[in-house]
Amino acid sequence: MRRMILMCMLATTPGAWRQPPDVRIQIRALVDAGQLGEAERMARGGGVVLASLLGDILVERGKLAEADSAYQVALNADATARRSAEAALAELALERGNRNDALRRAETLASEYERTSSQFSADDHVAAGRAFVILGSRTPDAARSALRAFDDAVAHDARNVDARLRIGSLFLDRYNSPDAKAAFNEVLKQQPRNARALLGLSRVADFEGKDDAMGLVRASLAENPSLVGAHVLLARFHLEAEHYDSSSAEARAALGINASSMAAWSLLGATALLAGDSAQYAAALAAARRLNPRPAAFFAEIADAVVKQRRYGDAVRFAREALALDSTSVRALGVLGTTELRSGNLDAGRATLEKAFALDPFNLWHKNTLDLLDEMRGFRTVDRGRFRFVAPPKEAEALLPSLAPLLEAAFDTLARLYQYVPPVPVRLEIYSRHADFSVRTVGLAGLGALGVSFGPVLAMDAPSARDRGDFNWGSTAWHELTHTFTLGSSGNRAPRWLSEGLSVLEERRARSEWGAGVTVEFLAAYLGGRIRPVSRLNDGFVRPRYEGETIFSYYDASLVCEMIEQQNGMSAIVAMLQAYRDGLETSVVFARVLRSTPEQMDVRFDAWLRAKFSVAMKSIAASDEKGSTGGAFVSAVRAGADMLARQQPDSARETLLRAQAMFPEYASSGAPALLLAAIARDKGDLRGALEQIVRVTQHDETSLEANLLEADLREKLGDVAGAMIPLQRTTWIWPYDVGVHARLAELAARIGDHAVAVSERRTVLALNPTDALEARYQLARALAEAGDTAGARTEVLRVLEAAPSFERAQSLLLDLRTAPTPDHQEDSA
Amino acid sequence: MRRALALSLSAGLVAVMPAGAQQTHVLVISGLGGTPQYRKAFIETAALLADSARARWHVADSSLIVLAEDPALDPSRITGRSTREEVASAFLRLSRRVKPGDVLLVFLNGHGGGEGAASRVNLPGPDPTAADYASWLSGFSRQTVVFVNAASGSGDFVPVLRGPGRVIVTATKTAIERNEVMFAAPFVRGLTTGAADADKDGRLSVMEAFEYATREVANAYEAAHTLQTEHAVLSDSALARTVAFGGARPSDDPRVVALVGDRQRLETDVAMLRARKSGMDSVTYARELERLLLLIAERSRAIRAISGTP
Structure with missing residues (x-):
């Protein structure tokens, strides 16, 4: 059993905060509005004091070398934003694949924070939080320290939206969407048009499978057209919808703002690959390699994109490529492990996901899947023909x-x-x-589907x-x-x-x-x-x-x-x-x-x-956004049902027949045929009832009650073989009804179809009926009637072994006594 | 293991012993339905029990009392209104009819309430408590009493009523399980039809009916994907295996008596053979089992031939 390490908000204490200089506010406002050029111009004019902020803007614009210099200025000058510059340099190092440098810088900052955090400003707390986030890639528990640092920043300066945004992102990166949502909403309370908060909410909506994710990311871009993360997310949405042109356009828009965005190059590469544009793919990969000689994130993005298009073989290949460059890529491990499981390679998949879980114990998908794999050890595997079935024994x-x-x-x-x-x-x-099926499919409970196909592996x-x-x-x-x-x-x-x-x-x-x-x-x-x-x-x-x-x-x-x-x-x-x-x-x-x-x-x-x-x-009205239905057909069905409720079957029949003529194909819930069948049956018109009910049973795959009614009607009309057909249909809807299988066995015996009778009796027994001895006795009888005397004798002996007083079974045994001695089975009934 | 086996064998032997001159008396008490749906269900359950008592268990009319909230709902079966006074009177009447060794079945159905000795089932007028029922049952110390409270929140009846010679069955484990219960119908069905007859001896022990009903209840909750909110309780289980209803009336024909005795011995032989199964080789076991079962079957056929039954 794996236990999730739960993220919890640490208590914050209100503290002093100070008003940032006006020029910083102005520059940040420009950045938030997407006016990066103007923001850069102003920051360049601010000297050493604004060097770190200038670095941030340059990063946004993809001018990484210049950003390095700006941060270095801030560091050398020991400016107030020194710690922010250090954090930014650590992040840049990580982005470029210089993991050791990133960790070293982050450790220095984290260590300073642990010793002297009381002297830290709100921005310094944020910087420390960023350092802990980097350290979290090595030590999962560092995420808690990151959260504490961001909370401290908010405690120092309640208007520090950067800290709140990072809190939101941290929660979301740790799969905690409700707290992430709360953090982003908190930002919007202060700044209702904050593009990063809208982007955060879009990510939350996407995480939660809500349909407003697209709207939110567009809203984010409306506020800040230069927000690279929003363009990248939009590109991803288009990619998932297989709109490769739109995806490519968005990725290019992102690169137009920041040509050093690894995320944008990765999306462009994924889009090119899925669209079959090998030249563009090669270009994107080359660009990614220029940014980071070991671009594991690029390949992880590709692996993730192809797995969503059900290209499992390619997904394995790209995930392995990512892992060859960075064996700690949780994303790549996740894609690889999940895909191995989807390919039916359970042992390899488990091993891979165990590795991913060790690196990121917050990951709900991996934890749920590993728990399910534990549970599946109790499943039974049965090979039949060209299929391998894996299911709980029952x-x-x-x-x-x-x-x-x-x-x-x-x-x-x-x-x-x-x-x-x-x-x-x-x-x-x-x-x-x-819930287990859902976890097997998407790693989380709550999937609406009934079944899924991963190609040669199906789950349902x-x-x-x-x-x-x-x-x-x-x-x-x-x-x-x-x-x-x-x-x-x-x-x-x-x-x-x-x-x-x-x-x-x-x-x-x-x-x-x-x-x-x-x-x-x-x-x-x-x-x-x-x-x-x-x-x-x-x-x-x-x-x-x-x-x-x-x-x-x-x-x-x-x-x-x-x-x-x-x-x-x-x-x-x-x-x-x-x-x-x-x-x-x-x-x-x-x-x-x-x-x-x-x-x-x-x-x-x-x-x-x-x-x-x-x-x-002609008889159905167009529905509006609320999906309401209307029109002559709906009105007629409602009127007919009302008449029936008022005990006016003749009027109801006339109205319902009129409705039926308007929409003859309709066989689902509330179909006129259902009501017409009931009217006919109540009048004793069995053939009329049958004529109506088959309109439902032959077109509605879940019409359990209608099929049972059809079986009754056919049996009453003397059509024993025909009565079996609707009963057999019901077993594809609900196979556990012992009564239905027993009835099928009886009907089959009546028409001399002993093979079906035996099969149905075996099914009754497999369903573990309350009266198992009676079920086994009936199986013995069916076997005897089918001429399988040895089988019948085996079964009846099993019955009598448990219940020697069972007189009907005794009689059957006497009837069978002249038959050859059966092979006795070890287990008792 | 050996000790447990001996107990099980002895219980089995008692179960197949003929009831002889033992008489069965039945008191059915249906409480207030509250809604037409419950009223109908309570009446149907009472009717099924009453019909079986008459037809299958051969209970004399004077030993069958059916009380319900409105006798007019089923005048052919309901003998009185289920008020506290009528219930007390019914116990008194039955206490005057019973003989030592007889069996008294009390079946109480309805909506439960209260806790501990104050637990009750809602009846028209003042509700008798578990303590009241305990007091009324004190007049049956020389009989075997089967008291079934199939109402919701009935669990606390067990500690109040249990005692020597008594089988107490409740639909719930405690008084806290107060949601609607479905125990009554499968229990009565189990007691009155062959569905619960686990050993297929033609008689329904209280234990068989209880086990059948608990399985049916669990299956129903499982099928509905809902958390099971009722857990039936029985005390005591050893006695419950020996108290059975139904089955053919014992014959006075000495040939039949001899064959029945012979068959019982053979059935004991089967039980003993099964006990030795794990130490035997399978072919020998099977051969011996079939030999014994055929002998039993022949005895049964002979009994039927003498009795003129098919």
């Missing part, structure tokens, strides 16, 4: 009998469709706690990880396996929208009821212009603007893929994946394979979708 027992054959069939289907065979075994990890929630009926675990597994094929055949370069779209499309192809279907909300959002066009669809996944946009984007992407297949054939899909594998950009892929520009695709898809849902769109 889940393995319950799920594998149906999951293994499903995935084998999926493998064959997908291999044929995509003309690609991934390496085997494909590893599927199943988690019975959603077990049905028990969610509430009953929450999701269809069969379609989820199929979805994730599809990624294995689409990522594999595209060399992990398929954009998110295409990979997700194909996965959803394959769900629907696998079973008519699987996969997302059209909803009122989707059409309302589409009509309201809230669904992105094809050319910007990736943003719907990476930077959703409102709650629900990601879900809409999944469905929308699947429709785009459906259209492409319909109009250009499956071969076009395969060709697109291969084109991405060859490093082509989306616009080129569209031109080459679809003979369209992205804008033409936007128009094409809009026309196709409007034609596909032309009937429904």
